[in-house]
Amino acid sequence: MKKHLIFSLSLFxxxxxxxxxxxxxxxxxxxxxxxxxSGKVSLCFHSDYLPNKIEKLVAQVKDKKFSxxxxxxxxxxxxxxxxxxxxxxxxxxxxxxTISINIDSFQTVPKVNNxxxxxxxxxxxxxxxxTIAKSNFIFQKYDSLLKHYNYQLPKDISNIxxxxxxAMYRESDSTLLAYTQKNPNSxxxxxxxxxxxSWGYEPIFDSIxxxxxxxxxxxxxxxxxxxxxxxxxxxSVGQPFPIIDCQNKNNEKLASAFFFRNKYTLIDFWYSxxxxxxxxxxxxxxxxxxxxxxxxxxxGISVDKTTRKQNxxxxxxxxxxxxxxxxxxxxxxxxRLSILSFPTNFLIDxxxxxxxxxxxxxxxxxxxxxxxx
Numbered sequence: 363m364k365k366h367l368i369f370s371l372s373l374f375x376x377x378x379x380x381x382x383x384x385x386x387x388x389x390x391x392x393x394x395x396x397x398x399x400s401g402k403v404s405l406c407f408h409s410d411y412l413p414n415k416i417e418k419l420v421a422q423v424k425d426k427k428f429s430x431x432x433x434x435x436x437x438x439x440x441x442x443x444x445x446x447x448x449x450x451x452x453x454x455x456x457x458x459x460t461i462s463i464n465i466d467s468f469q470t471v472p473k474v475n476n477x478x479x480x481x482x483x484x485x486x487x488x489x490x491x492x493t494i495a496k497s498n499f500i501f502q503k504y505d506s507l508l509k510h511y512n513y514q515l516p517k518d519i520s521n522i523x524x525x526x527x528x529a530m531y532r533e534s535d536s537t538l539l540a541y542t543q544k545n546p547n548s549x550x551x552x553x554x555x556x557x558x559x560s561w562g563y564e565p566i567f568d569s570i571x572x573x574x575x576x577x578x579x580x581x582x583x584x585x586x587x588x589x590x591x592x593x594x595x596x597x598s599v600g601q602p603f604p605i606i607d608c609q610n611k612n613n614e615k616l617a618s619a620f621f622f623r624n625k626y627t628l629i630d631f632w633y634s635x636x637x638x639x640x641x642x643x644x645x646x647x648x649x650x651x652x653x654x655x656x657x658x659x660x661x662g663i664s665v666d667k668t669t670r671k672q673n674x675x676x677x678x679x680x681x682x683x684x685x686x687x688x689x690x691x692x693x694x695x696x697x698r699l700s701i702l703s704f705p706t707n708f709l710i711d712x713x714x715x716x717x718x719x720x721x722x723x724x725x726x727x728x729x730x731x732x733x734x735x
Contacts (some may be wrong), residue, residue: 439693563594625657645723661686665693
């Protein structure tokens, strides 16, 4: 009898556990329509902000329809990929929701039938409409100039465009802060901030984060974001540049004493398959040739995977990168510091402090011309 009761209890607990696992395995579903008959749609996540670290879920399109289901602990910022097309971020919630996609306008936020996207998203758009309009104008202007000058902008024009772009970014960040202060429970604003963090830390992000409600900050993604912000502060202007565990081809580690020997050192994060990274190398070679013997140094840090070591070495040879080159294998250290966009650079003074970051080659040339006369 006792054995029977123990078996029954064990069976009951197993059923309860299995039911809980099944519920956890799939607590959201997206039923979608798309204006193609076949293909694959990928729902992509910011995997660092999920406990299961899932990167994407894939669905097959059949008769212009697809369905994706899975588990999320809370509302998530996601984006869709179809072929080489990628949508902007949007928010999904637990439960059933529908989505409609037009592959001819993939650059716009898709229509999603859930509370966040129907109620919060339009409110955020209205609040930010002036900043959005200014941003669209600046990027359209930039595209027109690039085409006019056959994608080789004169330095003076490039400097103007860069300053306009940076001012627009600052205004956009300030708008997000103002919106969050008035709407501390906004999931749209919360995932906007997470998307911005993927491009690198800015001091205003702390103020935006602290404006969110406890509910958002104490969720899984909120705690992850809080930790990333703390780490990001290490790479703020005015902070000492942290020593990164990376080695050169002779397995020698990068040491802080290296910075003290030069008036200014540019730390350039890149990888071998990064086209924008390689486009800046000719200008970097020119600046190194002009100022390399006058107190200016460059340190390259690649985040290439271990399987691409030969590619890393080949690019160094092909591009004639004569300055110091180090390798952060698989981007382990770089990812820890939330450096996720490439190229990323930091200008360091002879005390090892960060004095600027993400300088364009035009801005760097102007700086060196003034400081190293």
